[in-house]
Amino acid sequence: MEKEVTIYDIARQVRLSPATVSRALNDHPAISRETKAMVTALAQQMGYRSNPFATNLRRQRTNTLGVIVPRLNSIFLSTVLAGMEKVANAASYNLVISQSLESVRKEVANARTLFDSRVDGLLVSLAFDTDTTDHFEAFLKKGIPLLYFDRVPVDQGMAATAGSRLSAHPATQVVIDNEQASYEAVRHLIEQGCRRVLHLTGNLRCSVYADRLAGYRRALAEYDLAFEESLVLETDLGIEAGHQAARQLQAMADRPDGVFVTNDFSAVSCLAELKRLGLRVPTDVAMVGFNDDPITQVVEPALTTVHYPGELMGETAARALIDTLNGAPSPGQVVIPSRLVVRGSSLRRV
Amino acid sequence: MEKEVTIYDIARQVRLSPATVSRALNDHPAISRETKAMVTALAQQMGYRSNPFATNLRRQRTNTLGVIVPRLNSIFLSTVLAGMEKVANAASYNLVISQSLESVRKEVANARTLFDSRVDGLLVSLAFDTDTTDHFEAFLKKGIPLLYFDRVPVDQGMAATAGSRLSAHPATQVVIDNEQASYEAVRHLIEQGCRRVLHLTGNLRCSVYADRLAGYRRALAEYDLAFEESLVLETDLGIEAGHQAARQLQAMADRPDGVFVTNDFSAVSCLAELKRLGLRVPTDVAMVGFNDDPITQVVEPALTTVHYPGELMGETAARALIDTLNGAPSPGQVVIPSRLVVRGSSLRRV
DNA sequence: TTGAAAGCGCTAACAA
DNA sequence: TTGTTAGCGCTTTCAA
Numbered sequence: 001m002e003k004e005v006t007i008y009d010i011a012r013q014v015r016l017s018p019a020t021v022s023r024a025l026n027d028h029p030a031i032s033r034e035t036k037a038m039v040t041a042l043a044q045q046m047g048y049r050s051n052p053f054a055t056n057l058r059r060q061r062t063n064t065l066g067v068i069v070p071r072l073n074s075i076f077l078s079t080v081l082a083g084m085e086k087v088a089n090a091a092s093y094n095l096v097i098s099q100s101l102e103s104v105r106k107e108v109a110n111a112r113t114l115f116d117s118r119v120d121g122l123l124v125s126l127a128f129d130t131d132t133t134d135h136f137e138a139f140l141k142k143g144i145p146l147l148y149f150d151r152v153p154v155d156q157g158m159a160a161t162a163g164s165r166l167s168a169h170p171a172t173q174v175v176i177d178n179e180q181a182s183y184e185a186v187r188h189l190i191e192q193g194c195r196r197v198l199h200l201t202g203n204l205r206c207s208v209y210a211d212r213l214a215g216y217r218r219a220l221a222e223y224d225l226a227f228e229e230s231l232v233l234e235t236d237l238g239i240e241a242g243h244q245a246a247r248q249l250q251a252m253a254d255r256p257d258g259v260f261v262t263n264d265f266s267a268v269s270c271l272a273e274l275k276r277l278g279l280r281v282p283t284d285v286a287m288v289g290f291n292d293d294p295i296t297q298v299v300e301p302a303l304t305t306v307h308y309p310g311e312l313m314g315e316t317a318a319r320a321l322i323d324t325l326n327g328a329p330s331p332g333q334v335v336i337p338s339r340l341v342v343r344g345s346s347l348r349r350v
Numbered sequence: 351m352e353k354e355v356t357i358y359d360i361a362r363q364v365r366l367s368p369a370t371v372s373r374a375l376n377d378h379p380a381i382s383r384e385t386k387a388m389v390t391a392l393a394q395q396m397g398y399r400s401n402p403f404a405t406n407l408r409r410q411r412t413n414t415l416g417v418i419v420p421r422l423n424s425i426f427l428s429t430v431l432a433g434m435e436k437v438a439n440a441a442s443y444n445l446v447i448s449q450s451l452e453s454v455r456k457e458v459a460n461a462r463t464l465f466d467s468r469v470d471g472l473l474v475s476l477a478f479d480t481d482t483t484d485h486f487e488a489f490l491k492k493g494i495p496l497l498y499f500d501r502v503p504v505d506q507g508m509a510a511t512a513g514s515r516l517s518a519h520p521a522t523q524v525v526i527d528n529e530q531a532s533y534e535a536v537r538h539l540i541e542q543g544c545r546r547v548l549h550l551t552g553n554l555r556c557s558v559y560a561d562r563l564a565g566y567r568r569a570l571a572e573y574d575l576a577f578e579e580s581l582v583l584e585t586d587l588g589i590e591a592g593h594q595a596a597r598q599l600q601a602m603a604d605r606p607d608g609v610f611v612t613n614d615f616s617a618v619s620c621l622a623e624l625k626r627l628g629l630r631v632p633t634d635v636a637m638v639g640f641n642d643d644p645i646t647q648v649v650e651p652a653l654t655t656v657h658y659p660g661e662l663m664g665e666t667a668a669r670a671l672i673d674t675l676n677g678a679p680s681p682g683q684v685v686i687p688s689r690l691v692v693r694g695s696s697l698r699r700v
Numbered sequence: 701t702t703g704a705a706a707g708c709g710c711t712a713a714c715a716a
Numbered sequence: 717t718t719g720t721t722a723g724c725g726c727t728t729t730c731a732a
Contacts, residue, residue, distance in 0.1 A: 004725090006724095006725055006726085007725070007726070008725080016702075016703085017702065017703045017704075018703095018725090018726080018727095019702075019703060019704080019705095019726095019727075019728080020701085020702055020703070022725095022726065022727060022728090023701095023702085023727090023728095026727085030701060030702080031701070031702085032701060032702095035701080035702090049465070049466045050466070050725085050726080051407070051468070051724085051725050051726070052466070052467055052468065053403045053404075053406040053407040053412075053468075053724085053725080053726090054403075054407055054708090054724070054725035054726040054727085055725080055726055055727080056403040056708095056726095057401070057403040057404055057407055057707095057708050057709065057710090057724090057725080057726075057727095058707085058708055058725085058726050058727045058728085059708090059726085059727075060708075062403075064446075071432065072428045072429075072431045072432040072435060073425060073428040073429040073431075073432045073660075073661075074428065075423060075425055075428075077428070078422045078423040078424065078425075078427070078428035078431075079422075079423040081422045081423075081447075082421065082422040082423045082449060085422060085447065085448060085449055089448060089460075089463075092463075094446050094463075094467060095446065095447060095448075096414075096444050096445065096446060097431075097435065097445060097447050098435060098439060098445075099432060099435055110439075113439075113442075113444075115399070116399045116400065116402070117402050117444060118401070118402065118403075239644060239647060239648065242648075265644065265648075268645075268648045269647075269648045271648075272648045272649070272650060275650065276650075294589060294615065295618075295645050295648070297589060297619075298589065298592075298615075298618045298619045298621075298622045298645070298649070299622070299648070299649065300622060300625065300626075300650070310423075311423075354709090356708095356709055356710085357709070357710070358709080358710095366718075366719085367718070367719045367720075368709085368710080368711095368719095369710095369711075369712080369718075369719065369720080369721090370717085370718055370719075372709095372710065372711060372712095373711090373712095373717095373718085376711090380717060380718080381717070381718080382717060382718090385717085385718085400709085400710080401708085401709050401710070403708085403709080403710090404708070404709030404710040404711085404724090405709080405710055405711080406710095406724095407708090407709080407710075407723095407724050407725065407726090408709080408710050408711045408712085408723085408724055409710085409711075409724090410724075
C-alpha cells in the first residue's frame with residue numbers, strides 16, 4: 001500500500017507552492033502555460049490523483065447524484081438507470097443508487113442515507129405505497145434539487161395537473177403522459193370492435209396507474225361505453241396476476257372482449273393463460289400491454305403495447321437535474337413522448 | 351440554504367470538546383453513558399449530520415463499493431445488483447454503479463474513475479471483449495480488494511482452474527459452475543433423445559461462454575456424439591440471433607433435433623421462430639435455455655432452463671468483498687449453486 | 701503570475 | 717473519562 005501523492009509532493013519537486021500546483025491542475029487562467037504544462041506532466045508521471053474528499057470538503061459539493069427506485073431488477077427501471085448513468089457519467093457525476101423495494105419505510109431510510117451522504121441532487125421514482133413526500137422535505141429545505149421521474153407524487157400526476165401547468169411543489173418531474181397513452185390504447189381496442197374492456201392494473205395510489213385509469217375512463221366515455229368497477233382489476237402486476245385475470249375473464253357472465261394491461265409482463269402471462277383456456281387472441285379477446293418490453297415481440301401473437309422510452313427518460317431526468325445544478329431554472333414538468341405500437345394481439349379488422 | 355451544524359456547534363452547547371462529541375457520536379467505549387445520551391439528543395435536536403468528506407478524509411476510506419457491469423438493463427444483472435445493494439446497504443456501504451456497455455474502452459475508463467474516487471473495493475463483471483485485466487492492476491497495487499463475479503477473466507474460468515483449486519490471481523471471484531451446468535443441460539437433451547444439438551452462444555472469449563462450450567463438449571463426448579464446429583453459433587445473443595439460428599437450423603441438411611441456448615431471451619426468440627417455421631417444440635426440436643428469466647414461464651411450451659440465482663450471486667459477492675474489507679482472508683473462488691429446471695420445451699419421453 | 705495562510709469537519713495519538 | 721493538538725489534502729482570499 002504505497003503512499004498517495006499529494007499536491008505538496010508535486011509542489012516540492014517543481015519548487016512552487018501547493019496553491020500554484022492546485023491552480024495549474026485546475027487549469028486556472030492566472031497560471032502560465034509553462035507552469036501548467038510542467039505541473040501536469042509531473043503529476044502524471046508521479047501517479048498523482050486528486051483526493052475527492054479534500055476537494056469536496058473544501059468545495060462543499062460531492063459530484064454525486066442519488067437515485068431511489070422501487071426496484072433494480074425490472075427491465076424498465078434498469079433501462080432508465082442505464083440512461084441516467086450515461087448522462088451522469090459524461091458530466092462526471094457519480095450515481096449512488098438505492099432501491100426502496102416498493103416500501104415507504106425503506107424509501108424513507110434511503111432518502112435519509114442519501115441526504116446524509118450529501119448528494120448534490122436526487123432522482124426519485126416512488127414506491128407503491130408512498131403517499132407523502134415529507135421524507136424529501138429535507139432536500140428542498142437545503143436547496144438540494146429533487147426530481148421525480150415516472151412514479152411521481154399523486155397530486156402531481158398528469159391528470160391532477162392537467163390545466164394547471166405549474167405544480168405548487170418545487171420539484172421537477174419527468175414523466176410520460178400516462179393518461180393520454182392509456183386513452184389511446186383503450187381507444188384502439190374500441191376501434192377494433194371491443195365493447196367490454198378489462199383493465200388489469202397496479203396500485204391505484206401510484207400516479208402512473210391512477211392516470212392510466214383516468215385515460216381508460218376517458219376513452220370509454222368518449223365512445224359511450226359504461227364504466228364498470230368490476231372490470232378494473234387492481235393487482236401487483238406479477239405473473240400470477242396475469243393468470244388469475246385470464247381465469248376471471250373467462251368466468252365472467254358477460255365476457256370482456258378486450259384487455260388493457262398496464263404492464264407487459266403481466267399482459268404476456270395473461271395472454272398465455274387465455275390461450276391455455278382456449279380463448280383466441282385477438283379474435284375472442286384483443287389485448288394491449290404497456291412498456292414495450294422486448295418480451296412482447298417473442299410471444300404469439302406479438303403484443304400491442306405502449307412504447308415507453310426508458311433510456312430517454314433516464315437521460316432526460318439526469319440531464320435536467322444536472323442543468324438545475326448548473327444554475328438553470330427547473331423545467332417543471334417534462335413529458336416524454338410515448339406511442340402505441342400496434343401488433344398482432346389487438347388487430348382484428350384486416 | 352442553512353448553515354450546517356458541526357460537532358463544534360454541539361461541543362459549544364454542551365461545553366465539551368469536539369473530540370468528546372465525536373467520540374460520543376461514534377459510540378466510543380470510553381465515553382460515559384450520560385455524555386453520550388446528552389450529545390446524541392442535542393445532535394438530533396440541532397439537526398446535525400456528520401460530514402462524510404471530513405470523515406473520509408480523515409479515515410482514508412469511503413464506505414463506498416464500486417461496481418462495473420456490462421449493462422444495467424438486463425434482468426439478470428439488475429437482479430444481481432439488487433442483491434448487492436441489499437447487502438451493501440445493510441452494512442452501510444454505498445454502491446457506485448457504472449456500466450461498460452460491453453466495451454473494454456469504457457470499462458477501462460470506469461475503472462479509472464472508480465479508482466480516482468477511491469472506492470474501498472470493486473465488484474466487476476467483465477465486458478464481452480475484455481481480454482486483459484491490466485486496468486485493474488492499480489487496485490491490487492493499492493491493496494484495494496477486487497472481486498469478479500459471473501464473467502471473470504478467462505484464465506480464471508471454471509474450466510481453466512478445474513483441478514487447481516487456487517488461482518494465481520489474487521482477486522476473489524463469485525461464479526456458477528458454467529461448465530457443469532452446461533454439461534447437465536446438454537446431457538438432459540441427449541437423454542431426451544437428441545442426437546444433434548445446436549449450441550447458440552455468446553462471445554467465446556467470455557469465461558461463461560467458454561466454460562459452457564466446454565460443458566457442451568463434455569456431454570457430447572460422454573455419449574459418443576461427434577462435436578461439430580458448425581453446430582456452434584457464436585452470436586450477440588440478441589433477439590435477431592435467435593431468429594436467425596432458427597432459420598439456419600431449419601435449413602440444415604442433417605437437421606438438429608435439439609438446441610441449447612446460453613441465454614433465455616435468445617432462446618425464446620429462437621423458439622418463437624421455430625414455431626413460425628412449422629417445427630414443433632419439443633417434438634421436432636427440444637430446447638434448453640440459460641438463466642431462468644421469468645420470460646421462460648410465459649411462453650408455450652415453457653422453456654427448460656438453467657436456474658441461475660442472480661440475487662444470491664449479488665449478495666454473496668457483496669458480502670465476500672465486505673468481509674475482505676473487514677480483514678477476512680479472500681475466499682478465493684466461490685461457486686454459487688445452479689440447477690437445471692425442466693419444463694415443456696425439452697420433455698419428450700412421457 | 702505566484703505565495704502564505706487559513707480553514708473545510710472530523711478523528712486519533714497523546715496527555716491529563 | 718475527557719481535552720489538546722495536529723493533520724487528512726485541497727481551495728481560496730488576500731497580499732505580493
